[in-house]
Amino acid sequence: MIQTVKKGSKLSPTGGTKWLGILNPWLWIAPAVLCIVVFLFYPMLNTIWLSFFSNDSSRFVGLTNYAYIFTNGGMLEVLRNNLLWLVLATILTVFLGLVVAVLADRVRIESIIKAMIFVPMAISFVGASVIWRFIYDYKTSDQAQIGLLNGIMTLFHLQPQAWLIDPRFNNIALIIVYVWMWTGFCMVILSASLKGIPTELIEAAKMDGANDISIFFRITVPMISPTIAVVTTTMIINILKIFDVIYVMTGGDYQTNVVAVEYYQQLFNFNNFGIGSALAALLLLTILPIMYINIRQIRAQEVQR
Amino acid sequence: MSTIDPKPSSIVATKTARPSHGVAQIKERSSSVQSGILRGLSNSAVTIITVLIGLLWSVPTFGLFISSLRPASLIQSSGWWTAFTPPWQFTIDNYQQVIQAQGLGQAFLNSLIIAIPGTLLPTLVAAFAAYAFAWMKFPGRDWLFFGIVALLIIPIQITLAPVLSLFTALGITGSYLAVWLAHTAYGLPFAIYLLRNFFGSLPSDLFESAHIDGASHSRFFFNIVLPLSVPSLASLFIFQFMWVWNDLLVSLIFLGGSPQRAPLTLTIANLVNSYGSNYEVLTSAAFISMVLPLVIFFSLQRYFVRGILAGSVKG
Numbered sequence: 288m289i290q291t292v293k294k295g296s297k298l299s300p301t302g303g304t305k306w307l308g309i310l311n312p313w314l315w316i317a318p319a320v321l322c323i324v325v326f327l328f329y330p331m332l333n334t335i336w337l338s339f340f341s342n343d344s345s346r347f348v349g350l351t352n353y354a355y356i357f358t359n360g361g362m363l364e365v366l367r368n369n370l371l372w373l374v375l376a377t378i379l380t381v382f383l384g385l386v387v388a389v390l391a392d393r394v395r396i397e398s399i400i401k402a403m404i405f406v407p408m409a410i411s412f413v414g415a416s417v418i419w420r421f422i423y424d425y426k427t428s429d430q431a432q433i434g435l436l437n438g439i440m441t442l443f444h445l446q447p448q449a450w451l452i453d454p455r456f457n458n459i460a461l462i463i464v465y466v467w468m469w470t471g472f473c474m475v476i477l478s479a480s481l482k483g484i485p486t487e488l489i490e491a492a493k494m495d496g497a498n499d500i501s502i503f504f505r506i507t508v509p510m511i512s513p514t515i516a517v518v519t520t521t522m523i524i525n526i527l528k529i530f531d532v533i534y535v536m537t538g539g540d541y542q543t544n545v546v547a548v549e550y551y552q553q554l555f556n557f558n559n560f561g562i563g564s565a566l567a568a569l570l571l572l573t574i575l576p577i578m579y580i581n582i583r584q585i586r587a588q589e590v591q592r
Numbered sequence: 593m594s595t596i597d598p599k600p601s602s603i604v605a606t607k608t609a610r611p612s613h614g615v616a617q618i619k620e621r622s623s624s625v626q627s628g629i630l631r632g633l634s635n636s637a638v639t640i641i642t643v644l645i646g647l648l649w650s651v652p653t654f655g656l657f658i659s660s661l662r663p664a665s666l667i668q669s670s671g672w673w674t675a676f677t678p679p680w681q682f683t684i685d686n687y688q689q690v691i692q693a694q695g696l697g698q699a700f701l702n703s704l705i706i707a708i709p710g711t712l713l714p715t716l717v718a719a720f721a722a723y724a725f726a727w728m729k730f731p732g733r734d735w736l737f738f739g740i741v742a743l744l745i746i747p748i749q750i751t752l753a754p755v756l757s758l759f760t761a762l763g764i765t766g767s768y769l770a771v772w773l774a775h776t777a778y779g780l781p782f783a784i785y786l787l788r789n790f791f792g793s794l795p796s797d798l799f800e801s802a803h804i805d806g807a808s809h810s811r812f813f814f815n816i817v818l819p820l821s822v823p824s825l826a827s828l829f830i831f832q833f834m835w836v837w838n839d840l841l842v843s844l845i846f847l848g849g850s851p852q853r854a855p856l857t858l859t860i861a862n863l864v865n866s867y868g869s870n871y872e873v874l875t876s877a878a879f880i881s882m883v884l885p886l887v888i889f890f891s892l893q894r895y896f897v898r899g900i901l902a903g904s905v906k907g
Contacts, residue, residue, distance in 0.1 A: 311809065316720070318717045319780055322717065326755055327777060328739075330751035333754055387645060390638055390641060390645070393635070393642075394642050394643075395639075403646035403647070403649050405889060406882075408834055408889075410878070411881060413861060413878070417874050417875060418652045421655045431670050433667075435673065470649075475830075521785070528745060528747040530747060551749050564750075571745055571746070578742045
């Protein structure tokens with residue numbers, strides 16, 4: 288169809304329209320591309336460039352900064368924490384977001400439930416850190432607890448714990464704060480796409496005696512899988528560069544540091560431009576395989592259309 | 593293109609459900625009463641589970657709300673849940689203290705001045721680009737899209753120094769324009785990614801019939817694509833608004849300490865610093881800053897309704 292129309296427009300006497308036709312897509316994307324090149328692309332190149340130089344950017348050092356990151360114990364801990372975040376926080380936010388979207392879809396008070404889950408998204412990180420202090424706060428057992436979690440521990444005659452300081456719990460405690468904030472994001476997008484599933488399809492499956500679990504796995508999930516992919520990719524990206532929660536709540540102390548916070552400290556506290564930039568460049572490298580899978584999926588979608 | 597496609601697999605799913613038709617019908621007849629009861633039970637179970645999740649999610653915020661209504665001395669000496677046992681000691685002093693503190697009204701206004709263009713601008717720019725990426729063919733399209741989305745990974749901290757020196761060279765550091773531009777650029781990769789996905793899932797018949805009618809790209813975009821994409825535009829608007837509203841870093845760096853233009857987050861952060869880390873100021877101020885994003889969410893929520901695009905949004 289499009290082919291014939293295009294042939295038609297070629298017949299038009301004005302050569303100008305043809306030229307405009309070639310230029311047209313570029314006009315549509317120009318404002319976006321311009322912004323992105325100036326604010327994101329150029330700083331990125333700058334960072335990659337600096338990662339091959341010494342910490343004061345005066346000498347070319349090749350891959351020395353990268354070698355340092357992969358051999359230094361503190362740096363390896365930072366990478367390990369990022370991996371823990373990546374796996375746990377991504378799975379929890381997407382899974383819980385999907386579960387809540389599906390469950391809420393079936394109850395009469397859907398909008399109220401969704402609002403309850405979404406509220407944390409509206410809170411700034413400073414606000415969230417205050418909120419969670421009233422959950423995680425730690426006082427020694429002879430004092431009255433003002434953190435809810437230790438209040439519950441005391442109720443059951445257990446020792447109160449320093450949730451944000453003890454390396455056994457603190458990474459998980461921080462991940463929970465993040466999951467609390469971002470599940471609403473996943474839920475809203477997944478829910479919007481759930482609404483696009485034709486109700487007849489669900490009805491037909493129910494008539495065939497399919498139960499809720501099999502409807503969920505065999506109809507709901509496959510139908511919205513492109514959106515699940517979008518949400519998962521977005522969360523992976525957000526979590527790879529996780530910064531605020533850790534910066535505000537522990538400052539990266541007590542073995543909770545992650546790449547973006549370490550980067551910030553290397554740059555702004557120690558002026559180590561080389562190591563800092565290498566850390567940022569590593570983040571950039573990790574995203575490439577994810578983007579590759581994603582672009583393949585988009586192309587597949589195209590073919591299907 | 594040997595990638596597994598979501599759509600065929602969903603067709604497979606419905607097809608595999610079909611053959612069981614006869615068997616299921618017999619089963620259903622024999623236990624229709626029982627399954628009716630079970631269904632009723634499972635529906636109330638779903639409601640109970642959902643409500644429990646919702647309540648669990650609200651506990652932390654509720655704790656903050658209760659704390660913000662307690663006298664300063666009690667906030668730090670006893671758990672907020674003890675406020676429910678007598679003697680009930682609630683007060684609105686914390687709110688009075690914060691509201692009377694200097695410049696909070698102005699800060700609220702400043703936040704609006706920053707957030708409204710900081711939300712509309714990236715949404716519009718991204719919609720144009722996403723449309724081209726979804727519906728136009730041009731060389732390098734996929735790679736360009738790939739590149740833009742890949743830039744999502746850039747932590748904005750790495751861009752602050754180069755962008756700041758650019759703004760200073762242009763002489764716009766400390767102006768709203770600088771903040772608007774920064775928020776637009778930082779919001780674009782996600783916005784383009786999200787909208788491209790939604791636009792791309794519109795049925796191609798729409799596009800073909802519009803083309804036969806001789807509609808230009810701009811007419812198709814404004815008259816068909818945008819109205820059909822209201823839910824996704826609304827979601828994007830909500831997210832972007834919240835990010836801009838709650839942002840501290842961009843304002844901190846690019847407004848360059850001009851207090852007359854400082855948004856709410858910056859003012860609250862300063863309040864916290866000048867009052868020490870006093871919970872009574874922080875709790876009520878945090879609550880005040882939450883109000884507008886929530887109002888926006890609740891008022892736009894109705895766009896997430898069933899059937900705006902029933903059947904045509906594949907994902």
